[in-house]
Amino acid sequence: MNTPKVLELDRRTVRTARTAAAxxxxxxVELARSHTTVSVERATLRLAGLAGADHERVPWVNHLVDAVRDQVGIEHGVTTPVWDALRREEAPDLLTLAQKASTGAVTFQIPGTRADLSRARRAAKAAVRPGIRRIDRQRAARERQIARLGDPPQRPWIYLIVATGDIYEDIPQAQAAARAGADIIAVIRSTGQSLLDYVPEGATREGFAGTYATQENxxxxxxxxxxxxxxxxxxxxLxxxxxxxxxxxxxxxAGFERLDMMLNDSMYGIxxxxxxxxxxxxxxRFSRQIHARAGIIINTGEDNYLTTADAVEAAHTVTVSQLMNEYFGKEAGLQDWQLGLGHAxxxxxxxxxxxRMELAHALLARHLFPDAPLKWMPPTKHMTGDIFQGYLLDGFFNLVGALTGQSILLVGMMTEAVVTPFLSDRDLALQNVRYVLNAAGGLVEDFHPPRDGFIQTRARQVLDEAIALMQRMSAEPSTRGWSPLLEAIADGTFGHMKRPADQGKGLDGVAQKADDYDNPATTLLEEGA
Amino acid sequence: MSSSRTTDPQPSQSAPDTLVSTVPVKGTQGSVIRPYGDMTGDGMVQVSFTLPVPHDKRAEGAALQLAAKMGMAPALLVHAKAIGPEHTFFVVYGSVTHLVEVDKVVVIERDFPLLSAKEVNQAIRKSLRRPLVVVGACIGTDAHTVGIDAILNIKGFAGEKGLEYYSEIRVVNLGAQVLVPELVERAREEQADAVLVSQVVTQRDAHIHNTTAMSAAFREAYPSGKVPLLIAGGPRFEEGSAGALGVDRIFGKGTTPAEVASYLVHAVGQRHGTRSSEEQQ
Structure with a gap:
């Protein structure tokens, strides 16, 4: 990532941009710290070792959190009532407790005395700690393997997608892709999984346009x-x-099973x-704290803005999103090397x-985030079905990646928007990448756009527009009593989607934390212990 | 998306009285043609494919055998390359023996007039005397809003503004992964004249299941004859399947917002007993 500072961005402007994002x-962040969700609570129970599902494949973590929520709410954190119930010997262990709770056979309470309260909390912390240790061990295992085998010899790293719906089909395809030159394999998720309020269990052989994300897969x-x-x-x-x-x-x-990168965008789901x-x-915030601990690189989804909005007019919204992702990521403990900020x-x-504009935008991202493993994503919107033209476009995409020192290159397919890639499409796409990197990979050294020329000017313009947008959002009077970012999201500032903070899926799983809220996972993650 | 292919919308099967015309393709000389490589009548085509065999002489022979069975004679194997140890990729050029009989080609013509935005607005004012309400969504598991956005968002598609741009059309775009009951509820709340659903990325016929579930839910929720116009769009739908899916219309790949708007005016005009201005001429 030793890109020369060819854009000559004004340091003060860059600082202004970061200040506006902060x-x-x-x-x-304050809002995130003061609330919890059913999924955060379930993740905490998973860290404490609760796994598996009932015969209808409803995970035990869902049963247990639902039972606690029905009786005492989640605003105190579920671990206190859960380990209090275990201490009162409602069940001999966590799994049995979840099973009993699913039939309504457990009474949960917030302990009445200080002593009982702190005993429950201590027990919960002791139970969650091994889960964190397991994530630590996987991180160490990754570091060992990389030390032994080494990283890819070239930058950018080559990122390929497999997605058959069947994990047992995905495996040979992923292995073939690695042999053909892929450094990173992404298993696309079944569409629709994002709206499931539980994680499916076991090895899966049926998905829609992707494979379910399960621990076993x-x-x-x-x-x-x-x-x-x-x-x-x-x-x-992976x-x-x-x-x-x-x-x-x-x-x-992902931390348990040593995944290396996770797509995790701050606003995509919204x-x-x-x-x-x-x-x-x-x-x-919770998931990024886990990623920080696990040494996982996050990939953000700025490419998505450009598929719904115009890539020239909306170029600055990509920059804004990158800056926001950086701010939220760092606040949650991620290091620069873990911020796989996206652009397309x-x-x-x-x-x-x-x-030339593509070059300017790609260089802007490279210069704003010099130590981040930027993820460079291929054309999709203007891939028309003319595969021959598309192959050329992918070549130019690869050239921008090489010229501007991008870190992760998602390989473009000429059959984008036509069919799921043929074996030959993937092979041709990799040939395209290899040719460009071999032929022009070193050009990053020679490439110095002239001072105040088209590229420098365009990059400055996009950065200025990004700052102006952030400042405008901050200055806008609040009409609903929310913070400026939430107001802007509600007004359709990003991707033309209006998403008010009091609507949307999953709202009923959110609770404001009570004063006695406790979550040993968050505590351990924030202490770094 | 900006495919040069135009869609050939087919008539709605639930409205069998609409006009269907089949016409031969014009502008060709003679009724029999062959592919054109660099000389009239040479019949030259190119194909590429992969066979699941290691790359050797036998693999190349196998590729030529396939080309011959596809009607390519003579066939010229111009490129063969191993993809891993078990597959070989081929590019073959050759002359096809098949003939195209142009006068036997049947296409289905659009059965409604294509209107400008101004004409659409005028027609709505005349037939409804209020804005036409369109509710759109990607239903089921499909998270890909490119299709519905191309038609609805003001940004539009292929240089045409989307339905939001039309002053007499009120658009409610619910976005991705909308559940069918939620869609029905919103359609009732908004008093929708038309409901557009998009299905872009689908597997194992999910688009068909989703669309039939959607149309069934609407028929259940509304008194008969009051169901909004149901329109499904996406690249995987078959022409002529509207009736089977229980919708009024299917739109395929390459459909532009103006086509959808024109259809809406046509269909809503018919429903409300008034005819759109174009038809009165």
């Missing part, structure tokens, strides 16, 4: 990639999605899945100077 983000794919990584002498990274209503739980399972904004920000090659190729 100003928008701070009240949202994670484990199977991790083992398969470890095997092929050994064969190739390269650590193959990607999945910590998004949707179960974001904190999926993040936890805008594109109509998930309640508060639910999203609370779930996201989506300008209409019919526009004059479209390639």
């Amino acid at each position: 100003r928008l983000g701070r009240p949202v 994670f484990r199977l794919m991790r083992a398969a990639l470890d095997e092929v990584g050994k064969e190739l002498g390269r650590y193959i990274r 990607v999945n999605y910590a998004s949707g209503l179960c974001m904190p739980e999926i993040a936890t399972l 805008l594109f899945r109509d998930i309640n904004p508060i639910r999203t920000f609370v779930d996201q 090659f989506e300008i209409n190729p019919e526009l004059p100077e479209s390639f």
Whole structure:
């Protein structure tokens, strides 16, 4: 990521941009800290080792959280009533307690005395700690494997997608993709999983346009990639999605099973899945704390703005989103090397100077976030079915990636919007990437756009527009009593979607924390202990 | 998305009295043609495919055998490359023996007039005397709003503004992964004249199940004859399946907002007993 500072951005302007992002983000972090959700509570129970599901595949964590919620609410945190019930010997262990609770056979309470309260809390903390340790061990295992096998020899790392719906079909495809040159394998999730308020269990063979994210599927794919990584002498990274209503739980399972990257955008679920904004920000903060601990790189979803809005007019909204993702990510404990901020090659190729603008936007992201592993995403909106033209467009996309020192390159398919990629499409796409990186990878050294030329000017313009948008949001008077970012989201500022904070899916799973709220997982994650 | 193919919307099966015309393709000389490579009548085509065999002489022979069975004679194998140890990719050029009989080609013409935005607005004012209400959503598991957004968002598609741009159309876009009961409820609340659902990414016929579930729910929730116009759009729907899916209309790949708006005016005009201005001419 040693890109020369060819854009010559004004340091003060960059600082102004970060200050504006922090100003928008701070009240949202406060909101996230003062609320909990059913999914955060379920993730905490997963850390304490509660796994599995009933015969109808409803996970035990759902049963237990629902039972506690019905009796005492989640605003105190579920761990206090749960470990109080265990202490009162309502059940011999956590699993049995969940099973009994599912039939309504357990009485939950908030302990009445200080002594009982602190005994329940101590027991809960002791139970959650091994879950955190398990995540630590997986992080160490990753670091060991990378030390032994090594990282990919080139930048950008090559990111390929598999998505058959059947984990047992995904595995040979992922291994073949790694052998053909992929450094990172993403298993696309079944559409619709983001709106499930539980995590499915077990190995799955049926999904829609993707494969369900389950702990067992994670484990199977991790083992398969470890095997092929050994064969190739390269650590193959595995990607999945910590998004949707179960974001904190999926993040936890990813930590358990050593996934390496997780798609985890601060606003994607709100805008594109109509998930309640508060639910999203609370779930996201917890999941990012887990990712920080697990050494997982997050991938943010700025490409999505450009598929609904125009890539030139909305270029600055990508920058705003990147800055917000950075602010929220760092607040949750992520380091620069874990911020896989996204951007995409989506300008209409019919526009004059479209390639120069792409270069300007890509360089802007590279310069604003010099230490972040930026994820560069291929054209989708202007892939027309003319596969020959599309192949050329993907070549130019690869060239921008090489010229501007991008870190992660999602390989574009000429059959985008036509069919799910053929074996040959993937092979041709990888040839395209290899050709461009071999032929022009070093061009990043020679590429110095002239001072105040088209590229520098365009990059400055986009940054200025981003700052202006953030400042405008902050200055806008609040009409509903929410913080400026929430007001802006409600007004349709991002991606033209209006998402008020008092609507959206998953709102009924949100609770404001009571004064006696306790969550040993958050405590351990924040203490770093 | 900006495919040069235009859709050939087919008539609604639930309204069998609409006009259907089948016409031969015009502008061709003679009724029999062959593909054009670089000379009239050479019949040249190119194909590419992968066979699940290792790359060797036998694999190349297998590719030529397939080309011959596809009617390519002579066939020229111009490229063969191993993809991993068990597959080989081929590019083949050759002359096809098949002939295209142009006068036997049947296409279904659009059965409603294509109107400008101004004409659409005028027609709505005349037939409804209030804005036409459109509720749109991606239903079921589909999270891909590109289709519905291209038609509804002001931004539009292929240089045409979406339905939000029309002053006499009120658009309620519910976005992705909307549940059917939620859609029905919103449609009633908004007193929708038309409901548009989009199904872009689907697998194992999910688009068909989702659409039939949607139309059934509407028929159950509304008194008969009062169901809003139900329109499904997406690249996977078959032409002519509207009746089977219980919807009034299917729109395929490449449909523009103006086509949808024109259809709405046509269909709503018919329902309300008034005819759109174009038809009176």
